[in-house]
Amino acid sequence: MARFMDVHHDMRGITADQLLKAHEADLAIEKDEGVHFEHSWADPQSGLVYCLSEAPSAEAVQRVHERAGHRADEIHPVPLQV
Amino acid sequence: MARFMDVHHDMRGITADQLLKAHEADLAIEKDEGVHFEHSWADPQSGLVYCLSEAPSAEAVQRVHERAGHRADEIHPVPLQV
Numbered sequence: 628m629a630r631f632m633d634v635h636h637d638m639r640g641i642t643a644d645q646l647l648k649a650h651e652a653d654l655a656i657e658k659d660e661g662v663h664f665e666h667s668w669a670d671p672q673s674g675l676v677y678c679l680s681e682a683p684s685a686e687a688v689q690r691v692h693e694r695a696g697h698r699a700d701e702i703h704p705v706p707l708q709v
Numbered sequence: 710m711a712r713f714m715d716v717h718h719d720m721r722g723i724t725a726d727q728l729l730k731a732h733e734a735d736l737a738i739e740k741d742e743g744v745h746f747e748h749s750w751a752d753p754q755s756g757l758v759y760c761l762s763e764a765p766s767a768e769a770v771q772r773v774h775e776r777a778g779h780r781a782d783e784i785h786p787v788p789l790q791v
Contacts, residue, residue, distance in 0.1 A: 632750055632759055643789050650791040668714055668761070668787035675785055677714055677759065679750070703757055705750035707725050709732040 628661075629706060631680050631688050633699035639674035646676070652695035653678075660687040679705075710743075711788060713762050713770050715781035721756035728758070734777035735760075742769040761787075 641649075646669050653664045662682040669676040678699070682688045685702040692699050723731075728751050735746045744764040751758040760781070764770045767784040774781050 630750065632752075632757075641789065646789045647791050667791050668712065669789040670714075670785045670787050671789065673785055675714075675787075677787070703752045703755055705752050705757075705759070707723065707728045707751040707753065709729050709749050 628681050628683060629704055630708065631682055631685055632703050632705045633678045633680070633685075633688055633692065634701040634703075635674075635676040635678075635697060636700045637674050638669060638676045638697075639671065641669050641671050641674070641676065649695065649697055652697075653691055656694055657691050660691050662687050662691050664691075710763050710765060711786055712790065713764055713767055714785050714787045715760045715762070715767075715770055715774065716783040716785075717756075717758040717760075717779060718782045719756050720751060720758045720779075721753065723751050723753050723756070723758065731777065731779055734779075735773055738776055739773050742773050744769050744773050746773075 664680045667678045749760045
């Protein structure tokens with residue numbers, strides 16, 4: 628398992644409730660891909676959303692996000708953490 | 710206080726020890742600006758580093774990072790979190 632930070636670019640105007648619902652949509656299916664989404668942070672003004680996950684691969688992260696209806700624009704492994 | 714995600718673009722090859730030392734350099738002076746750096750995640754291959762902080766402003770985040778020797782390339786408020 629590795630850790631990933633993925634980024635969505637176009638979520639301008641996202642609300643707290645929409646972020647929670649999107650996260651719950653990921654959580655509902657993430658086990659199918661061996662992924663766990665740990666946290667998400669959103670800036671409604673710029674439309675940026677960052678998601679931190681543990682996953683077997685970037686492709687597994689994307690498959691969960693796609694099935695949940697919100698494909699990521701970037702997915703980066705982040706093997707280092709403090 | 711607000712939460713911020715800042716991004717560094719050019720830290721290719723960063724090691725776990727260098728990430729820890731950079732984080733400690735922030736922690737050593739962050740109180741001067743009322744900032745707290747909570748976590749950082751790094752991808753040595755792409756050179757991307759993400760830092761999550763609580764701070765009074767994006768400018769305060771940047772002042773700490775600049776004094777610690779690693780100016781951020783992007784700083785985004787992230788008022789929403791799950």
